[in-house]
Amino acid sequence: MDKILNRICSIDNHPIAKMDEKFRIQYVEGLAACLCSISKGSDIAKMITFAWVNSIHAIHDNLNSLWTANTEAVKKAISLHRKGMKFFYMRESFFFDVFYLAQASVLGEAELEKSSEYLRKNVCGFFSKKSLNKILVAYKAGESCIDGVSSAQIAHRKTNNKVLSGTEKKILVVANVSAGKSTLINALVGYRLNRIKTTACTDKLVYIHNKCSNDGITIKRNNGTYTYSSNINEGDSDTLIEAAFPFKSTLGNEHICFIDTPGINNVENISHTLIPQHYYKLNFLST
Structure with a gap:
């Protein structure tokens, strides 16, 4: 399973999302700057981080400006904060998010040590290092209760681990040209994602996965790049x-994947017939 494509990227109830705007901005600016530095500007890290921070504090128009190696922004995020007569830190949540994202x-344990x-x-x-070490040890151990880290963050990690380690049912949808394969899949998933025309429009296998949890849409394009959007209707099947x-x-609630195929009786392009045949042989007839 593609662990970039199928992961749940947004979080509904992050504890920082409930704070005043000033603190939310400081947090997401520091988080983006930190991940940019650690990942050396990786596009995958950028996509995953932006989906996360945008669900904490929606700043759609200025996201790209956050993706810079700014150590001062990171320091500000984990520093002591004050609201009225109350002083508090956000660093435990911050450290957990850094490790998680x-x-x-990069999908590797080495990223924990690098981070x-x-x-x-x-x-x-000095004191932040003690907190950092505590969160790192607890994160590695997969503890279900970590002081200073919300249950929502821990639950999100557990859900993703369960989803990404699970087995997905794959359903290959095969029929003649314009028989309504894409229309059927669109109806089954609840969105008009695949193109619908009266002529042949699917010229490749298109995999449609269910995330089984509240999230936006993650797309893998034919050039190997990934994109994420909180608006599922922005999905475009052309690429x-x-x-x-x-x-x-x-x-x-089903861990399922529909595979849309080209029409098998396309006389204008005989290769369309071979695409589903090749998939079937590769996945069901191999020994």
Whole structure:
């Protein structure tokens, strides 16, 4: 399973989302700057981080301006904050998010140490280092309760781990040209994602995955790049080869993937017939 494509990218109830705008801005600016530095500007890290921070504090128009290696923004995010007579830190939530997003972006345990090393060397003071080490140990152990980290953050990680380690049912949809394959799939997933025409319009296999959880749409395009949008209706099948989003139908809880295919009787392009045949042989007839 593609762990970039199928991961749940947004979070509904992040604790920072409930804070005043000033603190939300400081948090997401620091988080984006930190992930930019750790990932060396990776496009995958950028996509995953922006989906996360935008669900904490919606700043659609200025997201790209956050993607810069700004150590001061990171320091500001984890520093002591004040609201009236109350003083507080956001650093435990911050450190957890850094580990979670960095690991998701590169899909490796090594990212935890790299993230920790960056924070320890460039950002943290004495007390922040103690907090950082505590969160790192708890994160590695997969603890279900971490002091200073919300249950929503921990639950999000557990849900993603479950989804991405699960087995997906694949359904190959095969029929003649203009028989309504794409129309059927659109009805089953609850969105008009695939193109619908009276002539042959599907010229490749198109994989439509269900995320089984509230989220936007992640698309993998034919050039190998990924994009994410909180608006599922922005999906465009002209260049996508795979898309993952929560189905808006009775199949919403099913870990399932529909595979749209070219019409098998397309006389104008005989290669369309071979595409579903090749998939079937590769996945069902191999020994």
